[in-house]
Structure formats: structure tokens, C-alpha cells
């Protein structure tokens with residue numbers, strides 16, 4: 001009887017030790033399993049380039065050069081405007097007329113996320129996001145700082161006066177844009193532009209809320225020599241609005257780079273414009 005009890009006790013101890021060993025092994029096994037690594041979202045898309053916030057700031061986006069002009073332009077601006085306007089809308093007309101700036105990727109430059117700023121308050125909200133600087137030799141002519149520095153370099157090479165000499169040549173507020181519009185056009189003109197029946201006016205004055213001057217990326221200048229044009233072009237400034245002779249736009253690229261974004265060269269009455277391909 002004692003022998004049976006001893007055997008039973010022995011078996012119990014063996015079972016207990018076995019269970020304990022298995023449990024310890026399981027715990028150590030579970031501790032050794034690492035949780036899955038959290039991978040960056042953009043690395044899961046192996047088909048295209050990775051556009052996280054770090055790379056988009058530091059590395060310029062150059063569209064696939066196999067695409068046609070229009071596709072390259074739309075690919076470039078898709079990085080800047082979350083919603084591309086639909087064809088034949090008022091916004092699309094304005095994107096065609098003034099949208100070259102959306103290829104700008106110069107450091108420090110801020111762009112609005114839409115083509116039209118609806119009112120003064122929306123204009124002010126955008127202008128609060130930009131850093132501005134004074135154009136050399138002026139009292140109150142401001143541009144986005146990177147654009148002003150580039151313009152000042154051109155002005156150090158050649159004498160390039162403002163068109164009127166007043167602040168209205170430079171960064172404007174919504175009210176000034178509206179005042180200029182009302183000087184040359186009215187609400188009937190706006191209706192015609194909105195319905196696609198009038199476009200020439202866009203080369204004379206921008207509809208309310210749509211001027212490149214609201215964005216601090218345009219300036220009206222007195223330019224008459226090829227040396228002045230060359231100094232401006234070499235510093236990222238180009239004529240982009242057909243028929244608006246004094247109007248210069250800061251694109252922030254060298255001239256050779258502009259076709260990479262689908263921009264097209266148009267020579268009209270001896271003046272070279274870089275325009276959108278849409």
C-alpha cells in the first residue's frame with residue numbers, strides 16, 4: 001500500500017513538474033514573439049514614388065516625362081491642389097489662365113489649396129501662412145520672401161522698375177483685386193467669364209479672388225530690354241499671362257525645367273509667355 005502511495009506521489013510530482021515546464025516554455029515563447037512592425041503607409045505602395053511629408057518638402061516632384069504635357073501639368077499640380085477643378089468650370093478657366101504658379105516648389109513658397117479665394121477673410125487666412133519680404137528700392141512692395149529674394153537678385157543685375165511704383169504692383173489684398181476688377185469689368189463680365197464666353201479680360205485684370213498678386217507670387221514691372229528679361233528669367237521669373245505685359249510670375253524654376261511640368265512656350269507679338277497646357 002505504501003509503495004502504491006509512493007508511486008502515486010512520484011507520478012503526481014512528475015505531472016506537476018511537466019505542466020510547470022510546459023507553462024514556462026509557453027510564457028518565454030510568447031515573450032519572444034515581437035509585435036508586427038508598424039510600416040510607413042507609403043512603403044506599401046510599391047508601384048509609385050513615396051510622397052510622405054518629408055520627401056515632398058525636400059525632394060522636388062518631377063512628373064513622369066513619358067506623360068504628355070497636360071498629364072505632366074496635372075500630375076504636378078495634384079501635389080498642390082487637393083481637388084483638380086472639372087473641365088469647363090470657372091475654376092478650370094482660371095487654372096488655365098493663372099495656374100502656372102502651381103508648379104512652384106521653391107523652398108519657403110506657400111500656395112493656396114484652391115484657385116479662387118472667396119473673400120477678404122479667406123485671403124487673409126492664406127496670407128497669414130506666407131512669409132513676405134520687401135522688394136529692394138521700394139517702400140511697401142511685398143512678395144513672398146523667396147520670390148522677393150529672387151527678384152532682388154535680378155534687380156541687382158539690371159535696373160527693373162515697378163510698373164506704377166505703388167504697392168498695388170505687388171502683394172495685394174482682396175479689396176485691391178476687386179477694385180482693379182471693377183475698374184475694367186463688372187458683374188456682367190464675370191458672368192460671361194463664368195460661362196466660358198469671355199476669356200480675353202483675364203489678360204487685362206483678374207476676377208475677384210483669383211489674382212496671382214493675392215498669393216505674393218506676381219509683380220507688375222517696366223521691362224523693355226532683353227537684358228532685363230534675361231535677368232528675370234535666370235532668377236525664376238517669367239511672363240505667364242498672355243497679353244498682360246507688365247505682369248511677371250515667380251515660378252522658381254530655370255527655364256529649361258518648365259517643359260518638364262508641361263508648360264508651353266507661346267510667342268505673341270514678340271513676347272515669350274510660358275502658359276499652362278490645359
Ligand SMILES: [Zn+2]
Nearest residue numbers: 218219220247
Ligand atoms: Zn499683375
